[in-house]
Amino acid sequence: MSAPWVSISDLSSHTGSEVLVQGWLYNMRSSGKIHFLQLRDGTGTVQGVMVKSEVPEADFETAKGLWIEASVRVRGIPRVDARAPSGIELTVTGIDVIQNPTQEYPIGKKEHGIDFLLDHRHIWLRSSRQVAILRIRDRVIWSAREYLHNDGYTLVDSPILTGSIGEGASGLFELDYFETTKAYLAQTGQLYAEAAAAALGKVYCFGPTFRAEKSKTRRHLTEFWMIEPEVAFYDHVRNMDLQERLVSHIVKEVLAHCRAELEILERDIPKLEKVVAPFYHLQYDEAIDMLHKLGSKTPYGDDLGNEDETILTQQFDKPIFVECYPKKVKAFYMKQHPDNPDLILCDDLLAPEGYGEIIGGSQREDDYDRLLARIREQGLPEASYDWYLDLRRYGTFVHSGFGMGIERVVAWVCGLQHIREASPWPRTIYRLVP
Numbered sequence: 151m152s153a154p155w156v157s158i159s160d161l162s163s164h165t166g167s168e169v170l171v172q173g174w175l176y177n178m179r180s181s182g183k184i185h186f187l188q189l190r191d192g193t194g195t196v197q198g199v200m201v202k203s204e205v206p207e208a209d210f211e212t213a214k215g216l217w218i219e220a221s222v223r224v225r226g227i228p229r230v231d232a233r234a235p236s237g238i239e240l241t242v243t244g245i246d247v248i249q250n251p252t253q254e255y256p257i258g259k260k261e262h263g264i265d266f267l268l269d270h271r272h273i274w275l276r277s278s279r280q281v282a283i284l285r286i287r288d289r290v291i292w293s294a295r296e297y298l299h300n301d302g303y304t305l306v307d308s309p310i311l312t313g314s315i316g317e318g319a320s321g322l323f324e325l326d327y328f329e330t331t332k333a334y335l336a337q338t339g340q341l342y343a344e345a346a347a348a349a350l351g352k353v354y355c356f357g358p359t360f361r362a363e364k365s366k367t368r369r370h371l372t373e374f375w376m377i378e379p380e381v382a383f384y385d386h387v388r389n390m391d392l393q394e395r396l397v398s399h400i401v402k403e404v405l406a407h408c409r410a411e412l413e414i415l416e417r418d419i420p421k422l423e424k425v426v427a428p429f430y431h432l433q434y435d436e437a438i439d440m441l442h443k444l445g446s447k448t449p450y451g452d453d454l455g456n457e458d459e460t461i462l463t464q465q466f467d468k469p470i471f472v473e474c475y476p477k478k479v480k481a482f483y484m485k486q487h488p489d490n491p492d493l494i495l496c497d498d499l500l501a502p503e504g505y506g507e508i509i510g511g512s513q514r515e516d517d518y519d520r521l522l523a524r525i526r527e528q529g530l531p532e533a534s535y536d537w538y539l540d541l542r543r544y545g546t547f548v549h550s551g552f553g554m555g556i557e558r559v560v561a562w563v564c565g566l567q568h569i570r571e572a573s574p575w576p577r578t579i580y581r582l583v584p
């Protein structure tokens with residue numbers, strides 16, 4: 151009878167009987183009579199101990215000639231071993247090679263430059279650090295969707311190819327849409343989520359979004375994933391409450407399920423454990439005052455710069471809402487502040503430790519005339535918003551929503567230096583390959 155194929159993560163429930171592991175050799179050490187085969191299969195890693203006198207001669211010789219990242223089928227008996235990181239070691243009984251590379255694996259132990267690693271992203275993904283990041287990314291997305299689903303939200307997908315500009319005329323990827331018109335890659339799904347909120351009440355969209363900004367910061371990608379809830383009859387205050395509940399849930403779930411990954415990344419876990427409600431709130435003018443005390447030269451009335459967000463959030467141990475920015479620095483759809491026509495009912499949620507904006511949200515302008523005036527002020531093509539204005543013509547309603555950038559959240563939760571590692575296939579001004 152042939153040994154059953156078992157995932158490395160399940161080896162502990164098969165101790166004492168022969169199993170088959172299928173995976174890759176990520177390292178090997180030999181001492182003449184013993185090979186120590188470090189194996190990984192995507193579910194975990196295990197050390198296979200191959201003793202010359204206990205396996206067929208040919209198998210021992212084959213193992214000797216393996217290159218790193220050879221794909222293999224290894225038979226062996228899992229045994230409890232307190233010294234092994236996973237608590238299990240595999241006593242190897244035989245090996246079949248699926249493929250032995252004919253050359254040395256390009257990613258070695260030595261330090262590689264970031265460009266080299268990004269050029270080899272397709273294989274860099276196999277490293278334990280990248281695997282940890284991808285698992286945390288999966289948990290961030292899963293926990294966000296779970297939270298919204300359990301809170302009564304319906305996922306309503308929005309188009310990637312659009313005819314109306316979602317955020318603003320700068321930073322658009324434009325393409326010819328057959329002979330007659332231009333199409334844009336979606337900067338946001340928000341306008342469509344607003345229409346869906348009038349149909350279903352509590353909705354969200356989740357998909358890739360695109361910004362043709364020539365930003366070379368550690369926070370910007372040209373393609374990123376955004377989760378965008380939109381809620382009928384939520385005002386600015388309830389909108390922030392939802393953001394706080396969602397973000398604290400995500401962090402709690404990552405802490406509960408991804409400890410090992412956070413440890414691989416050497417994340418300062420106690421700092422994440424502090425991320426519980428209530429978060430801090432600053433009005434825009436308070437943020438500017440604080441920034442001036444910290445040495446920033448950004449004048450009242452301007453948007454916060456990258457550096458501002460860094461120094462501001464270094465002062466806090468939890469996320470910070472910055473509320474009610476000046477109208478002139480924000481998008482056309484945000485609702486005018488009832489007490490000050492120069493401000494809007496919006497918030498940016500900034501992650502602590504220097505990370506900065508992870509969410510941008512607002513109450514939406516529900517007044518037809520004001521919204522139309524804003525579209526005209528910003529020089530946007532009015533005709534392409536006729537459908538959007540219908541939402542204010544037929545039963546307009548107080549509503550609010552926000553966009554949370556997945557890679558920004560992952561970079562913060564994982565403690566990454568740069569957002570590019572938070573995406574499996576980062577797209578930046580200079581990078582479309584692989």
Ligand code: 4AD
Nearest residue numbers: 338340370371374378508509510551552553555558
């Ligand atoms: O603040 P933004 O531009 O807001 C919107 O797009 C709204 N329409 C969302 C909404 O209300 N439904 O972007 C929202 C979030 C940011 O807070 C950030 O997390 C992320 O999207 N983001 C980026 N992430 C990576 N690279 C970029 N270039 C990003 N631009 C925005």
Ligand code: MG
Nearest residue numbers: 498507509510
């Ligand atoms: Mg923003």
